[in-house]
Amino acid sequence: MGSSPQLGSTVQDFTLPGGALTGETFERRDYTLSAARGRAVVLAFYPGDNTAVCTKQLCSYSSGMETFGELDAEVWGISPQGVDSHESFARAHGLRMPLLADTGREIARAYGVAAPGIGVRRAVFLIGPDGVLRWKHVAVLGATFQSLDTLTEHLSGIKNA
Template identity: 85%
Template structure:
């Protein structure tokens, strides 16, 4: 497995198709990391829609979006499933953050988290408002995930003055 970007390096840019559930509308559009400059971005790579741990993780982050907003951060979920699967997943669980489709796993490879068999390793990357990687956690087994509190604590340390 490649190591991906290191802390203090610019985060690899990417554009992925995805969608965001707002009320009853699932708005589909492309998301480009460099277009989010000026705000911190939490990239949450997860193996699959509607799997037990992934559902708990993304429900936790979705219910905590106000915490992320208060830290001037966005949260993007990224997995190998397509946008149709993401729409069903978002609607089924009321997920309010963008879910992005990395169907070819190019972005997962750029971040060093592509994995045979499961597709991607559960991992979180915190990108500063300047586009630089500030913190990351890549799970070895993926049976647990980084909590909202842990991410909020890490984000509070990277905000720009």
């Protein structure tokens, strides 16, 4: 496992393919972190589409999209599955945030969350509007996830800083 970006440091830019469910349409495009500058970004790394804990986690975050929007934040889910898998996952559960495909796990390695056996550790990184890492949590076991309340609390701190 590589080293994770340090709090207070500018994070490395990246571009990944992905898509987001808007109404009945799954809109596919490339997502570039630097293009989101000016807004906070929640990077939610998760091990896999349609797994029990990942489904619960992303459904929780999807249900809070209005709250994230009020905090001027975007939420991006990132896992090793491809965009076709992400589309199926989003449609099955009504997930409304972009799901990005890190099929080679390059970004997971850059963020220090690639793990042998499971592929990717469950982790959340809060990137400030200036591209600086403001908060992170990397799970040891991955059986639980950071709650919507925890994320909004930390995002409120970023917005009010």
